[in-house]
Every structure is written in structure tokens, then in C-alpha cells.
Amino acid sequence: MTRTPLDHVACSIARATDLFADAWTALIMRDVLLGITRFDDLAHDLGISRKVLAARLARLVEEGILTRERYQDRPPREHYRATAKGEELYPVLLALMAWGDRWCAGPEGPPARIRHLDCGHDTAPVTCCAQCGGPLTLANTTQLPGPGGRVGPGTRVLGPFLLERG
Template sequence: MTRTPLSDVACSIARATDLFGDAWTALIMRDVLTGIGRFDDLAHDLGISRKVLAARLSRLVEEGVLARERYQQRPPREAYVATEKGKELYSVLLALMDWGDRWYAGEAGPPARIHHRDCDRDTTPVTACRHCGGALTPDNTTQLPGPGGRVGPGTRVIGPLIASRAPEQPR
């Protein structure tokens, strides 16, 4: 089944999921960001076919999310490392993990913990306003058109979202 590309949709979520909306891609990034970067190690840890892994890694390198780094000259061997663009996906993965822990962890509890070495405590991610530090929720935020916005397929959420949540204008 062929997937419709979303790279031309005027929505950053659509554009990001065009690359990242595949479960293998998320798991590859999880592994690379936690220190598993060699092809054979990734294939073993994920239980993924080598063909699928090669295709996903190639796309992540092409998109500038991962880079190849030579770790052995003879025979030549490379590992995959996250670029700055790739490292910024960590917060996305942490948010997804936190949501999964809340809704799918089961009675045994979450399968992993996040330990913040700076304060030596286990933690969970928080999505907060950059300006005031308050939590961001669907009930206290509004999506407004941005400079790159345009009306088109995949952008319908902007109109109704603004209409239903926009603060009343003073009269």
C-alpha cells in the first residue's frame, strides 16, 4: 500500500509525521539516542529485517536526522549517530513514552525510567510554556495561523480550532 506524502501539507505535524510516522523510525531513533548505533546491533535489538532497517536509516541520513560515523577503517565500518536535528527528537520520544506509560504500561508498570543525571532523580517530561513555565494543554492553548500557513488539504484544524477556542475580543 502506497502512502500519500505529507511533505507539502502546510502543517508541521503532517510534515514531521511524513518522516517520523512509522513505528520503526521511532524505535530506531530511540535506540540511536540511547547509544545503539551499529547496523547489526540495531537489527538485533529491534528484530527488524535488514532491508527495512537499511531503508529507514537511509531516509534518516538523507533527511539530516542521523549521520554515519566511521568507527573502524579496515574493514570500513560505520555507526549511526544523531545530528542536532535528530537529538531534538528526544523530547518527542519522551512525550510519547510518557503517554504510553500512562495508558499502556499495564499492572507491572512502565518498562523503563528516565533518570536525570543533573539532579540525580527519576523524572517524566513536561510540556511547558517557554515564557511562563505553565503546562500546555488543549484547554489552555489556541492554534493560530503562522507565517507559513495556508488553506489546503490537511490544514482544516486551524479554522475550527481557532473558532472554537479563540479568546473573545474586547468590544
């Protein structure tokens, strides 16, 4: 089945999920960010086919999210490192993990914990306002048109105004 690209949709969520069209991409990023950087190690850890892994890694490199670095000359071997753009996906993955811990974890509980090294405590990601520090929720936020907004498929924009939640 051919996927419809979403890069033309005036929505940052659509454009970002266009890159993360399947779970493999997020899991590859999780592994690379946690230090599993070699192709064979990624394939083994994820149980993913080499063809699918190669395709996802190539796309992540093409998008500037990962970089391929040589770590051995004979025989030539390379591993993958997150760029600054890739490292900024970590909070996104933490938020997805927190949601999964709340709604998808089995009766044993979450499969992993996050320890904040600065204070030494286990923690959970929190999305908060950059101005006042208060939590951001569906009930206390609204979206306004941005400079890149436009009317079109996949957007919630109607003319210069957004649809209000009712």
C-alpha cells in the same frame, strides 16, 4: 500499499509524522539516542529486517537526522550518530513514552524510568510554556495562524482564522 506523502500539507505535525510513518523509525531513533549505533546491533535489538532497517536509516541520513560515521577501516564499518536535528527528537520520544506509560503500560507498570542526571531524581517529561513555565494543555491553549500557514488539505485553517474548539 503506497502512502500519500504529507510534505505539502501546511501542518508541522503532518510533515513530522510523514518522516515517522511507522514505529520502526521512532524505535531506531530511540536506540541511536541511547547509544546503539551500529547496524548489526540495531537489527538485533529491534528484531527488524535488514532491508527495512537500511531503508529507514537511509531516510534518516537523507533528512539530516542521523549521520553515518566510519569507525573502522578494515573492513570498513560505519555507525550512526544523531545530528543536532536528531537530538532534538529526544523530548518528542520522551513525551510519547510518557503517554505510553500512562495509557499503554501493562499491570507491571512502565518498562523504563527517566533519571535527570542534574538533580539525580527520576522524572517525567512536562510540556510547558516557554514564557511563564505553566503546563500546556488542550484546555489552556489555542493555535493561531503562523507565517507558513495556508489553506489546504490537512489543515485546520479557514481563511485567516482557525476553527475554534467548541
